[in-house]
Amino acid sequence: MTDLRTSSIPGPIDPPPRLLMGPGPISAYPSVLRAMSAPLVGQYDPFMTEAMAQTQELYRAVWDTTNQATMLVDGTSRAGIEAALVSLIRPGEKVLVPVFGRFGHLLAEIAERAMAQVHTIETEWGQVFTPSAIEQAIIATRPKLLALVQGDTSTTMNQPLDEIGAICERHGVLFYTDATASVGGNDFAADAWGLDAATAGLQKCLGGPSGSSPITLSEKAVEVIRSRGRVEVGIREDGDPDASDFIRSNYFDLAMIMDYWGPRRLNHHTEATSMLYGARECARLLLLEGRQAVIDRHARAGAAMLDGVRALGLQVFGDVAHKMNNVVAVRIPDGVPGDPIRARLLTDFGIEIGTSFGPLHGLVWRIGTMGYNARLDAVLTTLSALGAVLSQAGFPARVDAALEAASAAFGPTSKEA
Amino acid sequence: MTDLRTSSIPGPIDPPPRLLMGPGPISAYPSVLRAMSAPLVGQYDPFMTEAMAQTQELYRAVWDTTNQATMLVDGTSRAGIEAALVSLIRPGEKVLVPVFGRFGHLLAEIAERAMAQVHTIETEWGQVFTPSAIEQAIIATRPKLLALVQGDTSTTMNQPLDEIGAICERHGVLFYTDATASVGGNDFAADAWGLDAATAGLQKCLGGPSGSSPITLSEKAVEVIRSRGRVEVGIREDGDPDASDFIRSNYFDLAMIMDYWGPRRLNHHTEATSMLYGARECARLLLLEGRQAVIDRHARAGAAMLDGVRALGLQVFGDVAHKMNNVVAVRIPDGVPGDPIRARLLTDFGIEIGTSFGPLHGLVWRIGTMGYNARLDAVLTTLSALGAVLSQAGFPARVDAALEAASAAFGPTSKEA
Structure with a gap:
């Protein structure tokens, strides 16, 4: 009879804090x-x-x-x-x-x-x-x-x-x-x-x-x-x-x-x-928030992330005019190691961004702003951490400019409005 | 554009208290x-x-x-x-x-x-x-x-x-x-x-x-x-x-x-x-409880419910020697309306027992004792409520005998043991 010793039974589920800014799944409301x-x-x-x-x-x-x-x-x-x-x-x-x-x-x-x-x-x-x-x-x-x-x-x-x-x-x-x-x-x-x-x-x-x-x-x-x-x-x-x-x-x-x-x-x-x-x-x-209001919030958060990563000094992939509001593909700069950067974001900041499949594998990170995380603070937190990690890797990321561009693109938050 | 008026949006999910004693789903741990x-x-x-x-x-x-x-x-x-x-x-x-x-x-x-x-x-x-x-x-x-x-x-x-x-x-x-x-x-x-x-x-x-x-x-x-x-x-x-x-x-x-x-x-x-x-x-x-201990608990809870419904004065269906521990089919007594009894158990006591399919439809109720609800108190609560509802419907249910038989079949609870 196979049985686990009581001492080898793991404890109750206790996930680490994570801000999920990948292409999904994302942090639930x-x-x-x-x-x-x-x-x-x-x-x-x-x-x-x-x-x-x-x-x-x-x-x-x-x-x-x-x-x-x-x-x-x-x-x-x-x-x-x-x-x-x-x-x-x-x-x-x-x-x-x-x-x-x-x-x-x-x-x-x-x-x-x-x-x-x-x-x-x-x-x-x-x-x-x-x-x-x-x-x-x-x-x-x-x-x-x-x-x-x-x-x-x-x-x-x-x-x-x-x-x-x-x-x-x-x-x-x-x-x-x-x-x-x-x-x-x-x-x-x-x-x-x-x-x-x-x-x-x-x-x-x-x-x-x-x-x-x-x-x-x-x-x-x-x-x-x-x-x-x-x-x-x-x-x-x-x-x-x-x-x-x-x-x-x-x-x-x-x-x-x-x-x-x-x-x-x-x-x-x-x-x-x-x-x-x-x-x-x-x-x-x-x-309750309103269907159109939620779509608008995704549009604003998506624009904030897009303008933010560009202001950091990064380039984005694809026909941006047809981009979904909720995800952007960011080209990994030459000489910057894609997976170690993602790993540092996860371990040092608890922030997850996405890798990619097929022809884009190794070429882009995918960063999402969706659902609960289609928020300005989630965008700014991610840009700030990504900028810091990129700087440490030798890429001249412009964090101040990124935060400013993101805030401007998002527009007034509801509390300010 | 179809949109619900805010006033027609229901509130957060707020289920009524239920003791689920049917053939499953049952109350989760x-x-x-x-x-x-x-x-x-x-x-x-x-x-x-x-x-x-x-x-x-x-x-x-x-x-x-x-x-x-x-x-x-x-x-x-x-x-x-x-x-x-x-x-x-x-x-x-x-x-x-x-x-x-x-x-x-x-x-x-x-x-x-x-x-x-x-x-x-x-x-x-x-x-x-x-x-x-x-x-x-x-x-x-x-x-x-x-x-x-x-x-x-x-x-x-x-x-x-x-x-x-x-x-x-x-x-x-x-x-x-x-x-x-x-x-x-x-x-x-x-x-x-x-x-x-x-x-x-x-x-x-x-x-x-x-x-x-x-x-x-x-x-x-x-x-x-x-x-x-x-x-x-x-x-x-x-x-x-x-x-x-x-x-x-x-x-x-x-x-x-x-x-x-x-x-x-x-x-x-x-x-x-x-x-x-x-x-x-x-x-x-x-x-954590132990696989065999959980099976034993199901066996005891099942025996308690079986002996209990029999002591209430009810008959059970099928080859009881090959019954699962966790569910019993109880014959609906002549002259007793099966569905109204189940409905009263649900509305007056918050207890759910099961109906049945195919050749047994209308002939038996199915009562489960499983998972979290494979407990003596869940058995006694169910027998007591079922007995009360049956009595009101004119069936001479023997609740005292049922509770005694169920307790005897279950044996000492861990606190007593």
Whole structure:
């Protein structure tokens, strides 16, 4: 019998203080952490049912939609992506994925796992697609679904989506976006932009922990998914659907997840209650502050960090006009060792900034200003520490100028205003 | 623009007091709730890496295994089931599922979604299978994998597993069990029983919230999964595997999940940090008390509830010799309305007991004693309230006898001992 000696059992979890200024996950709002520790209730308790309904209504406002099918998928943001793709795409159907960073590759990968015929178009890292480039690819490939990342943290780019829905409508294509890194910190309008499906995670601009994926589905998407409905044998009743082209996943079967969240409350998984509490609080905070106010705060914090790192003497990567508000890719100066600088920020200051993937690996740091940390003090603290560490490494960082530029870009804080 | 008026935004989450005595989810241990609200750290923070490694080591002791591949799947217990099945079974391969309740049907359903050829054998609800019945079915169907529920809360039965591993070994069959409802409160020995894969959830005997699924895999299972490995394009390097019979899910690809938890720390999902903290605390508490001591406590609490409901004057369902320690199915007496009684327990006493599924729907209540609530005071409180409500409904419940019988069955509490 394997058993740990009592002396080898670690103590209660006791994380070190961290200011998370990477591309996510970021430090959660304190009240989200408090919500996570609320006592549990049963999954059909009237309180639970009401909390689920409230959460749906709150996320309708976050997504800017009237979609009835607005829910949470119990898993991280990529669980929401997979649920959307595996439920919307039948094996063999064509999917178009415009790739402008790592997370476009991820959508293609997940669609391939769902046995779709995947077509990709690519643009250089640091750029986004024009609507006409996407329309041409749609005409060339005639996909069933367009899967398009909105904000790709690997490049910091924010793909404009506002003209894409009309293109998809014109060509009879379903339109899905992965808004994990962008929603809450950048413009988003599910209905106005003609989206059929969108998914997210909590650990970016929404300011919560990873582990719950908000999703919203248009009526057209719901119709596609319902046509593939199949209620599992253990709880199936007469008249329940049993489609032969069923969705190739039980856990991600959005038809069953809709029945669980809908009036029928048909048992599927056991809702992750603590994650629900956290997701509810993320949306509640966002709406209390005001959706547009939160986006504006991300824009100001992002501008402050951008102007700040430039004033430090650093260069940024990519087409800054299309940068997400909430993350910037900073070129690592020649002769400065990227990873040791990040390590010193973490160990000496408790500040985390991000490394990077693929073609940018070793070339840039990614610095985030999102959710709770889209604040001027978080920006100034980070710039000051980064400047100090860079100076020690021999790079002539101009900290005073950086702090001044950041403060000017952020504008008056609410207390001053 | 859809926006909620501030006045329509609900307040912070504030659940009513509940004693959750159903078949799960149950009230979490207070220290697990506290762990859920610990501050976040980055996913590659040395503290996070260490917390993940500690969690793996703690769950090796929970599962009673030396399996290196012992991890969490980020989702509810059925996410763990789907990860195991979709990673172990190639489309077209045969799977044998002995069904003795709803969750056997679920395993069959999930295997069908994974495009397996599924064979089921069934036994009456309230019974379990003999090893020879399972061996005969293996000989008749020659499956690649046997998928067997250990504890099925729908019937309260606990399928003996100790002789099954040897049978699977003899016939070259992989052996998977769904231990969601049983592990922590009933005997379990992954290595001694020859298991190749086992999965669970936190919301039963482990005393945490739903949303994280502990999993353990034998070396043989790892070999099967590795042979199907495929590292996603966005992060693939030269020499990384790219199997053509890849796992038909990205999120549930255990090869990638092993690389994320393993020394390579290859990015897959962003670990659900708060759920990790909670899962770690569930295992930590279990091992501090002692694995066998926790199982014994479940046995005593289960015996107390069993003897208690019988002394109240109620009958129980199924083969009690094979009942799980942590749940009992109580026949609803003739003339007593099942759902109104449950509703009164909830509204007047804040106590939740469970309804039931399928053939037992409307015939039994399911009463759990698990995790934090495998305590004598929780048993006595429940019996007392149930007796009171039954008496008011005209059933002659013998509360004094029930409390006496329960206390006698539980034996001395640790303070008295």
